[in-house]
Amino acid sequence: MDAAQANDYIKNHQVDSSEKPVFHVTPPVGWMNDPNGFSVYGGKLHLFFQFYPYDTKWGPMHWGHVTSKDMVSWEQEPVALAPDEEYDRIGCFSGSAMEADGKHVLAYTGVRRGTDQNGNETDLQNQCLAVGDGIFYEKKGLIISGENLPEGFSRTDFRDPKIWKEGDVYYLAAGNCNEHGDGQVVLFSSADLKQWSYLGVLAGGDQTFYGTWECPDFFTLNDRDVLICSPQNLKAQKYEFHNGHNNVYFLGTYDKEQHRFYKNEPHSLDYGFDFYAAQTTELPDGRRVLIAWMQSWHTNLIPAGQKWHGMMTVPRELTIKEDRILQTPVRELERYRSNEVSYRGVEVTGSRSLPGINGRVMDMTVEITEGDFREFTIDVANNEEYTTTFTYHRDKKLLETDRTYSGLRSDMVCHRMMEVEAADKRLKLRFIMDRYSIELFVGDGEKVSTTVIYTPKEADRVLFACDGTAKLDVVKYDIAAK
């Protein structure tokens, strides 16, 4: 399976854009999971992704590639990596990218069959490098093998390198687990990207979460140190960590001498159903932007006959407020808005719709400004047959998502709850919808809930309902491709 073969296949099997979301990244055909190599190079934003072109199921991983100038319109580029070497035959797994000496450098995990420390035949994961010009990439082979890890650390779960540079030194952080199965992130350094030394455990290995911490990302945001990772098989705790494999973040303090990150308590990055393996990059203007796979391993929804599978979230700008990460859709999305329809001070008693407030590709903000009620519901992607319902339980300070009637044909998880604080009794809810997805940003992005719905496109109504009275401000824009 080489890149030329994949590019040929894509040319002949490319899915028509009318069957896809408008501004969310999807694979040209076949399967997509994690975002990879999210980076700025050559005046463009590059996004690679875990990709198997030949089926809508996971298979030997390639790196698909798209580029953008504004994170809303994306151009398809040739496949960057294919599993065509002895050391990555099982797959070119997740990783990151950066610019070094004018070149675009990709760090990824090469997976091959081999024998582990105990003599058992297994998949072995090693870190590899490829270098390119923003379109074509040449593999440089293995840079860090599992042999470089301390005794007992897993060589089967050693993946998803994040690389960055500080001063003259390159760093690489990878997901791993120790001899007890505790998840951790291991850290390496290099002067030249070729010779790497093991520095220690950056975070974890301490029973915080059992299971590999996939896809680590480590960066500074508003002068705080942040670690993002995706630990496998989490136990839900109240309203946190409900997705099985989950995407969390830790704020904390990085001790540069000890190479140890002292982390505070973890938080979910997203409270919906479909969010995993987030990565970030820094834009030239200083913004830190995050993108994630808009799916999770345990909610593998795909309508019969669909020839592509997997979407990315809308890229989200990150900031920190009061020890929490806030997320908002990148401001560039606003340039794609049209057909504004807005209402101020609309009263809702019982159930009602509002002329012009409907659609499936839209940016809609609903603000409950006052009222006397216990429950307020917003139904979207609605018609006589289908609906997805968001219910604000005001007394309990909870927001519930229910996608039971979104058109599902399997018994998939359909309910999620998240805690919401309504400041001065006002609650602001921004819905970013793009045919098959709903990303709900609460307040100023204090909480986000991401939901995939494969509801037929004609279900486009929005209904408001309340068990008392409420007053609303609503503004809605269509979002159109340029």
Ligand code: FRU
């Ligand atoms: C996370 C993950 C990564 C791995 C990739 C394989 O979703 O399991 O750890 O590199 O997917 O496709």
